[in-house]
Amino acid sequence: MNDSADLSARTFGNEERLPRVPLPTLDATCERFMEWCGPLLSDGERARTESALAGFLRPDGPGRKLHAALERYDASEGVHSWLDTFWPYRYLGRRDRIALNANFFFLFKDSQEGQIERAAGLIAGALDYKLRLDREEIPPVVQRGRPLSMVQNRFLFSATRIPGAEQDTVRAPYTDERPGPSDARHIVVFFRGNMIRMDVLGPAGRPHSLAELAAGLGTIMKAEAAAEPSAGHLTTKARAEWAASREALLALGNGKALDEIETALFCVCLEDFAPKNTLDACDHLLHGDSGNRWFDKAVSFIVFGDGTAGINVEHCGLDGTTILSFTDALLGAPPEKLSQRSGAKSQGLPVVEAIEFTLDDAARRDIEEAAASFAAYGAATATATVSFGGFGTDHIKRLKMSPDAFVQMAYQLAHKRAKGHVGATYESIATRQYRHGRTEAMRVVTPEVVRFAEVMDDPTAGTVLRRDAFRAAADAHVRRAKECQAGQAPEQHLWELQLIQRRRGEELGVTEPLPLFETPGWLTMRDDYLSTSSAPSVNIQYFGFGSTSEQCIGIAYVLLPDRLNVYLSTPRPVADAMLGFAGKLREAVQELRDLLA
Incomplete structure (x- = not known):
């Protein structure tokens, strides 16, 4: 699909016409795998890897059965790509912490604005993007005449990763349960360990003016440091442990507080200090004070005391290219222009309400231990x-x-x-x-x-x-x-075959261990x-x-x-x-x- 005259101007208008991700043949993948791992191996390691690969590839071998299952899956109705199941397993299946290990950050260019002005401008720009996205007016990205998939944009707003005992899930709009865009009107602002709900869209869905957004933030910044430890620290735990902590929070009656955070359009984390230098700013964007973060949130803007700003992104639904387009839209025009384009109007001071968690001694201890553990982890980086x-x-x-x-x-x-x-x-x-x-x-x-x-x-x-x-x-x-x-x-193809065996090995009659994935070639290459x-x-x-x-x-x-x-x-x-x-x-x-x- 190269004729740009045929392209839809709607954000998601080209998705069904995009070509499918090619599924390589098993033989091509295995040949390429040996090419890729070969330069890292000794002669003995190469021989051991080739031997295991031959067993994997034999006519009645496990590789053939697993690949045939993947081919059937790729041809199934409703499947967009043979990687449709791979991505959730790759990102949502990881069991270590995502804070610092998986989330990524951008440090934005300087703007010469003060903290409140900068934060209000970022909120206004994000709201303009959100409302244009809702109407599918964000132009599809086109490279060399070819449109790119825009599906990741559905995970920018009101998307939150939810920890699970064995695998995480994502709470997000554009799903069967919640078709279409998010109807949330609020964000969550973090300041000194406080979590504050701020309504940034009025009752009719129009954004507050820049001045009102700034006034709302100014009100929030009058707050004293939070009396209770911040539940945000818990989002730094290994995933199964955080899932257990979240269940404990729910048992204490914190469903509404979690709901406010998880459905919020995005987070804004206001720091009460200026970074010492550029490296210090980067480090705080990567990990920072976890009491002032909710690392499961898809998008968190972080604004320091001197107006230095950036973004921390949860990776499961969003890659860097999507966040780059989003960032370019926010920072490529003055906030006043974006606010005006969004239809913002004066509607009085935004509604601002504290989000309060009910904690018992066990929950406080849990939070304090998570905070100390993550601070040590950050210091060990x-x-x-x-x-x-x-x-x-x-x-x-x-x-x-x-x-x-x-x-x-x-x-x-x-x-x-x-x-x-x-x-x-x-x-x-x-x-x-x-x-x-x-x-x-x-x-x-x-x-x-x-x-x-x-x-x-x-x-x-x-x-x-x-x-x-x-x-x-x-x-x-x-x-x-x-x-x-x-x-x-070869790598993701072979990895998905390994995952298919874990998920469906018994059903497919592939229950024996797969020596290929214990070879020097596979382990050294990765x-x-x-x-x-x-x-x-x-x-x-x-x-x-x-x-x-x-x-x-x-x-x-x-x-x-x-x-x-x-x-x-x-x-x-x-x-x-x-x-x-x-x-x-x-x-x-x-x-x-x-x-x-």
């Missing part, structure tokens, strides 16, 4: 920012190279020099050109990358040899990224040393998330025409290695620039 001003996509394109390939190769070289070896690297690749498309998991290390990293540190290699190795590695990166964009990638993702927008300064394993460095980067800003995170025991990586990255970028110049 080391972070850093690395900024390259005056160097970005424009400069790299003049060097005749893909900007993403350039920075990914710089990460590889810096990692090898900092830690002594190339390690498994994840990169998120967007696939929203497909129906209900989200992302594909790309593994960056290719044979060309391994050779490039070796040649760059070979004292006998001259400039030409190094440059050729660099370009060969970058070209291989671009080829693999294109395969991932085309849905030709044991991240670097976990990378990019968010290009002039409206954000930094993007960030936590690391994914004990030795992993999380690398979130904003790559723009004139700059590259990188936020790094890792467990504190390996902080020195991360800081070493940051230093080597500065050197690598300069060295690779010079090599191509």
